[in-house]
Amino acid sequence: MDTSGTQKVTDEDLATRVREGEEQAFVELVSRYQAKLLRYGHKFLSDQDPIEDVVQDVFVKVYQNINSFDASRRFSPWIYRIAHNAFVNVLRKRSREPMLVLDFDLLVSHYSSEEDTAGDRERSDVKVAIEKGIQELSPAYREIIALYYVEELSYAEISEILHVPIGTVGIRLRRARAALQKHFKENGVLTYDDI
Amino acid sequence: MMISEPHKDMAAEVLSRVHTGECKKRSRGYFVARAFLWGALVLSLAASVSLIASFIIFNEYISGENHLLSFGWRGAMAFLTILPWSLILLEILLLIALEVVARRFSFGYRTPILYLFGGIIAFGVFVAALINTTPIHQMLLDKADHDDLPVVGRWYKAVHDSHESEGVFRGVIVSVATDTFVVAHNDLDNDPDDGVKMVMLPPSIQATSFHTGDRVIIAGDATNSMIQAYGIERW
Numbered sequence: 001m002d003t004s005g006t007q008k009v010t011d012e013d014l015a016t017r018v019r020e021g022e023e024q025a026f027v028e029l030v031s032r033y034q035a036k037l038l039r040y041g042h043k044f045l046s047d048q049d050p051i052e053d054v055v056q057d058v059f060v061k062v063y064q065n066i067n068s069f070d071a072s073r074r075f076s077p078w079i080y081r082i083a084h085n086a087f088v089n090v091l092r093k094r095s096r097e098p099m100l101v102l103d104f105d106l107l108v109s110h111y112s113s114e115e116d117t118a119g120d121r122e123r124s125d126v127k128v129a130i131e132k133g134i135q136e137l138s139p140a141y142r143e144i145i146a147l148y149y150v151e152e153l154s155y156a157e158i159s160e161i162l163h164v165p166i167g168t169v170g171i172r173l174r175r176a177r178a179a180l181q182k183h184f185k186e187n188g189v190l191t192y193d194d195i
Numbered sequence: 196m197m198i199s200e201p202h203k204d205m206a207a208e209v210l211s212r213v214h215t216g217e218c219k220k221r222s223r224g225y226f227v228a229r230a231f232l233w234g235a236l237v238l239s240l241a242a243s244v245s246l247i248a249s250f251i252i253f254n255e256y257i258s259g260e261n262h263l264l265s266f267g268w269r270g271a272m273a274f275l276t277i278l279p280w281s282l283i284l285l286e287i288l289l290l291i292a293l294e295v296v297a298r299r300f301s302f303g304y305r306t307p308i309l310y311l312f313g314g315i316i317a318f319g320v321f322v323a324a325l326i327n328t329t330p331i332h333q334m335l336l337d338k339a340d341h342d343d344l345p346v347v348g349r350w351y352k353a354v355h356d357s358h359e360s361e362g363v364f365r366g367v368i369v370s371v372a373t374d375t376f377v378v379a380h381n382d383l384d385n386d387p388d389d390g391v392k393m394v395m396l397p398p399s400i401q402a403t404s405f406h407t408g409d410r411v412i413i414a415g416d417a418t419n420s421m422i423q424a425y426g427i428e429r430w
Contacts, residue, residue, distance in 0.1 A: 018219075023210055030206035059209050060218050068226040107309045163304035 011075035018066050029075075036118055037083050043134055044087045045144035054090055056163060058083045077160035078149070084161050091139055110167035129180065136183045141176035148173055208340065232300040233299060241282055241318070247286045249323035250350070251279060256266040258354050259365065259412035259430030266414045266426025269362075277358040282350070290315060364413040364422055371402050378411060394422045405429070 011032065017025035017189055037058060041051040061082050129194055134142050147158050148169075159166045206364035212218035212387035255261045255278075270323040294312050303311055326332075332351075339351035357365045357380060366378030369391070379391045394413055396402055404429075405411065415424035 023200070023213075026210065027206040034205055056205055056208060059205060060212065063209055063213065063218060064221055065226075067220055067223045107307055109307045109310065159305065160301075163298070165305050165307055167307070 012071045012073075015069050015075050016071045018063070019069070026063060031063070033079055034059075037079070040080070040083060040146055040151055041087060043130070043145045043150055044139065046135065047091055049090055049094070054086050055083070058086050061086070074157070076153070077157045080151070080153070080157075080161040081163075085145070087143075101184060105168045105171050108165055109165065111170040127150065129184065134180070137176060137179055140172065141179055142174050145176045146170065220338060233296065236298075237293065237296050239290055241315075241322075243342050244286065244289050244293060244315070244319040245322035247289070247325060249280060249326035250317050250332060251282055251286070252323060252327055254279060254350075254354055256299050257332075257336070259357075259410075259428070260363070261417060262412050262428035263363065263414055263426065264419055265428065270414050273358075273361050276361045279350075279353075290319070357415060362414055362416060364415070364417070366392065366411060366413070368405055368407055368409045371405055371407060372400055376402060376405055378387060378413070390420070392417070392420050392422050394424050394427070396427065397425055400424075400427055 009028075011029065014025045014029050014032075018029065038051060038053045041049075041055055045051055047055075056081070062079055065082070069075065076179060101155065118179075130149060134145060137145065144158065144162070147153050147161065149153075153161070153164050155169045158169045162169070209218065212323050220414040260274060260277060262416055263270040263277075266273075290312070294303075294308070297311060297315065298308075298353065306314070333374060335344055335347070336351045341350040345352060355365075357363060364378070364380065366380035368376050369379050370377045374396050375393055376396070377391060377393050380389055394415070409429050412428055412430050413422055415422045417423075
């Protein structure tokens, strides 16, 4: 089926059409986000988790709750937020790697700037490094690394997905990178800073 | 754009559930009602926090217990001991609940926890101060004194209690001597703190400062019907 006509349609317009009952718009949204959410899930959860089933449940929730989406805001953080909640529930049920009960990074404000974090060269280097070591990190660090470096979302978008202040996104990302570097150094692997 | 088979499968699976009725869109009204309920919960919690804070402040002033803070460290310890701790604990729990609910909204989760908590406390204190400019608590106290206030009446009536076991006494001066005076306390509840006591003044306080009919709060050590005071204040 040729849907080239929907190429230039924004996610927000598609969501509005889904609200109005257009099924083809929903099919297009799934096609745009399925690979992204599967990738996000594979970085956040482990390979033992039923990631495809969880992502399918995410799309079910998207359909059920489409009337709560505010088309004046961006669709991407909204669907990633649903996916985040679904993945966190999987982790809670598994309870092998508990999420933080109280994150002290949420207590006070942190200064952060996206310019401090990554230029294009660093992003591509980190993506390579991530493939080698992300599963060794805690879930909170895995998630933020995946959202920023793999899904290439902004601080503001990640703040909306995780429901944390923007400053917390920056500080958590810095700590995640430090943890990743530490893991590589301990295992004698060249890090992205060494490349 | 050609949709490849795996993509179509996931969308098709969801749509097949829609067609069988297994998966339904929630209506706009559902989300409006849900937002309204969350908003009502926030307002209820905020109102409760403010009312309890205003009552605690009212209680401390109307009972005269705030004067204990001017009686040195012993007075401060007595003040802390007789604070309404069950109410304060309830207030803390309500503040935490309000913080948790507020974080469901974007203004809440975009704000660091401590800043949000501080903002909620500041808001509660501000509204409590506004409430205390009205006669509402005095009116409720009058109703409680006439046994006409259910549920919270006992909290209001407790304003009259002396705290003799903590060394805090209340009463009206009935006679004044050189370095003593006699106080009578009767909050019409027929309990042991009613009656007459003689108060020995500390060296720093002159008996001539007080007059018959003055209502006083006294901090000191009691033996039988005599109080060796370390702090006295009119209220």
